[in-house]
Every structure is written in structure tokens, then in C-alpha cells.
Amino acid sequence: MTGEHLNRSMLVDTVILAAAPERKEDLQKLWAKCDPEVLIYPDESGIMLQAKGGRIEFSNRYMRATWLLGYCAWSALESYSPTLLFSSHVGLGVSDVLEQDDGFSDIRNRLEVLLDASRAIREGLDFWPDHVPQPQVDQQGLDPQQKVVFQITMIGTAYALLHEVGHLLSESADEDDISEEEIKCDVFARSFLTDKIGKYAEASGQDYAAITSLRAMGIALGAFVLGETTPSDAYAGAIDYPPLLQRLRALLLGMPLPENDKFWIFGSALLITLARLHEMALVSLDGTPKQVLERILEDLETRWCS
């Protein structure tokens, strides 16, 4: 299967700078160290995003599945945020309310349609839900809610691309612990997207905490895509791959955000979705949004990684 060359700046630079506009100069410095060829593969190649031999290779199918998972994440937030926000007001834990969630069935059906569509794309079928716009490169014509989904999806895609750039940098550094390299690439991608938010906040006049929260949500979406595209029998990791939950923990828990930030609600909604996809009963969940996320991570870790 041969890929088609793409101009790096048209895809990789566009996505990364849409996610982190303050990094323009740093991106140039990065390309001075490694300037990858970018190849797009036809849909028959399945779902693919990888870096090797100085190249970043991906398939359109990967981008389409990520776009759908962005909408899926939004739907997860719609499904679970009322419970995550208000369960304590009725004297119940999050998990107790979710057990009695018959009223959410309409929203949950919508979530399942999106998940099924993203899986169909990965398996080579072309099913696209009517209410989801086709992938596009800018926010033109999108309604306000779709604009937020677009922004989060761009950040999630930038995280995935930067993770691959991290591999290319490690290739030139001759890294030999492959499992550790995965974590390092995640940390590299997260740092690139979050370390200079202050500069962007100052230049744009936007609120620092709000930008950080949105970036963190995009990174959580990237982690969700990772969870959804990793076969569950590979969750426990292998000699050249760290356990999925170890990566999620390292990526998500270090976000410098207050206990009640909306990011923790978004992250928890995604993890609840991941757990429910595998038909796992939720453990008792209670506490601040951050504590709930930590508790779900712990539970998933016990089930999948021990």
C-alpha cells in the first residue's frame, strides 16, 4: 500500500497551531531538529497514525474516526455531567445515580450511534450519523456547540500528532526503552500544548484557566481516542508498550487545574463511557470531580492491568 505525500505545513502545522497558536516559533525550532515527511494512506489501510523512519503516516480513516469521537465525547458530557455535578445534592454518589439512569436513555442512544459509527469507520464501513457534520479544517458554518467540539478535537488531534513527533525525536536520540518512550512522547505532547498557555492568554486577552481547561479536555479526548482504538486485550501493556491506564494516569492527573474544574467532569464522563463500553459495573463513585476521576482510573487500572 503506498501513501501520498502531503505538505507538512498544510496538515501538521495547521492542526498544531490551531490547538496552540502561541507555539509558532517553537514549531519552527522543532522542524529544524526533525522535518518529517507526511504521508496519507488510502482508507483500505485501516485506521493508522504512526511515526517511523523520519515519516508521519496516517489514514483518512483515523481522522474521520477521531472527528466522530469528538462528537462522542460531547455526547458523553451531555449524558453524564448532570450526574457528576448534582448527585451530591440528592445525597447520592455518582455511581448510585448512574444505576438509576433510565431517564438518560435517549442521550445514551445517541452516544451509542456515534460510537458505532466510529467503529464502523475503523472496520471499513461507511456509516455517518446525520447530525454530525463532515470533517472540515476550520470552524466555518459550525454552530456554537460544534465550534467547541471542533476546538477540542483539534487539540486532541494535535496531541496525537505531537506524540508521533516525540517518537521521531527519540529516533534521532536512539532511545532504547520503547515502553518508557511512549510515556515520554505523551509528556512531550502535553507540555507542547500547555507550557506556554500564559503567553497565549496575554496576547489574546482570554482567561488563562479557561484556556488550560480546554487544552486539558482536548488532551483527554486524545486519551479517549487512544482507549477506543487500542484493542482491549492490549490494555495491560506488553514489553514494548506500557499499560493503557498508566498512560492515562500520567496524562490526565497531572493537569494543573482546581479540584472542581470542568475538565475533571469531562475526563470522568469519558472514563465512565469507556467503562460502560466494556460493560463494567461502576465502583462506588463520590467526591469532587477530580476525586471521581481518580477513583475511576484506579478501578479501571485494577481490572485491566493487574
Ligand SMILES: [Zn+2]
Ligand atoms: Zn507512541
